[in-house]
Amino acid sequence: MRLSEDFSTLVPFYVVFQDETSLWWLRLLKPGFRHCYVLYPLAGGGSFLELNPLSNCFLVRRLTVTPAGDYLRRLRRRGCTVCRISQTDVPVRPAPWSPFTCVEFVKRLLGIRSWFIITPFQLYKNIKNCRKKVLTL
Numbered sequence: 058m059r060l061s062e063d064f065s066t067l068v069p070f071y072v073v074f075q076d077e078t079s080l081w082w083l084r085l086l087k088p089g090f091r092h093c094y095v096l097y098p099l100a101g102g103g104s105f106l107e108l109n110p111l112s113n114c115f116l117v118r119r120l121t122v123t124p125a126g127d128y129l130r131r132l133r134r135r136g137c138t139v140c141r142i143s144q145t146d147v148p149v150r151p152a153p154w155s156p157f158t159c160v161e162f163v164k165r166l167l168g169i170r171s172w173f174i175i176t177p178f179q180l181y182k183n184i185k186n187c188r189k190k191v192l193t194l
Contacts, residue, residue, distance in 0.1 A: 069098065069141060069142065069143045070095055070096060070097045070098065070141075070142050070166075071095065071096040071097075071098075071105075071129065071139050071140065071141055071142065072093055072094075072095055072139070072140045072142055072163055072167075072180075072184065073093065073094055073095070073096060073132060073137050073138070073139050073140075074089065074090050074092070074093045074137060074138040074139075074140075074177050074178075074180075074181055075089070075091065075092050075093070075094075075132075075135075075136070075137045075138075076088055076089045076090070076091050076092075076136055076137075077091070077092065078091045078092055080112060086176055086177065086178065087176070087177075087178040089136060089137075089138060090138070090176065090177040090178035090181055091177060092159055092177060093159045093160060093163050093177045093180060093181075094107065094108060094109035094110065094116075094159060094162075094163075095107075095108040095109075095162075095163060095166060096108075096120075096129075098125060099119070102124070102125055103121060103122065103123050103124070103125065104119055104120060104121045104122060104125075105119070105120045105122065105125065105128070106118075106119055106120075107119075107120055108162075109159075110157070110158070110159045110162040111159075138181060140181070140184050140185070142166075142167065142184070147167075147168035148168055148170055150170070152164070152165055152170055153170060153172045155172060155175075158175075159177065160174065160175060160176060160177055160179075160180050163180060164180065167184070169183060171183070
């Protein structure tokens with residue numbers, strides 16, 4: 058994800074995997090990995106930008122939390138898995154066509170072009186095994 062003019066700068070953000078869902082068919086997915094979204098820390102350290110692709114809308118909101126680490130620990134206590142990501146190398150080629158899901162949104166942020174990754178748990182395994190750092194708070 059590139060949010061600065063200097064594209065060589067790593068911009069850290071967090072991918073959150075959660076179990077909560079109001080859609081019955083998502084209950085077929087692995088518990089704890091039924092939805093995913095992104096938290097982007099804003100300057101100053103006291104707030105996040107939440108980018109949450111829901112089935113009926115795309116939620117973008119500022120979360121003011123102090124300190125940020127406590128908020129991430131609260132997410133973990135609620136059963137969420139939180140992965141800290143630092144990424145700048147996004148392939149120049151277009152991403153393959155795919156329905157817009159929470160997984161597809163996060164894949165595009167990370168530059169993952171594999172169309173075999175379609176569930177939040179598959180995305181988590183890819184992040185854990187190949188790419189990034191999983192937080193242990």
